[in-house]
Amino acid sequence: MILTPTEFDLLYYLMKHPDEVFSSQRLLQALWGYVPNPASASVVRWHINNIRRKIEPDPDHPVFIRTVSRHGYMLPRENHL
Numbered sequence: 001m002i003l004t005p006t007e008f009d010l011l012y013y014l015m016k017h018p019d020e021v022f023s024s025q026r027l028l029q030a031l032w033g034y035v036p037n038p039a040s041a042s043v044v045r046w047h048i049n050n051i052r053r054k055i056e057p058d059p060d061h062p063v064f065i066r067t068v069s070r071h072g073y074m075l076p077r078e079n080h081l
Helices: 005-016 024-032 038-055
Strands: 066-068 072-074
Touching: 005 024, 005 038, 024 038, 024 072
Parallel strands: none
Antiparallel strands: 066 072
């Protein structure tokens, strides 16, 4: 599993904040300084999907990076990598 620098930054950020839910907009601002824009949420989704393909036993049923419906993403403490 080789992560791109962007994927690494995103995963590292989630690992530093276990059990905290982050919206795509919040991640974009915190990690890359993006101005909030609903259209850019797809950038985070794309990176999350790439990370899941690399680290999840079954990317279609993730256990590490969880999606919290209508709220964002989180990495539960009990599944810390």
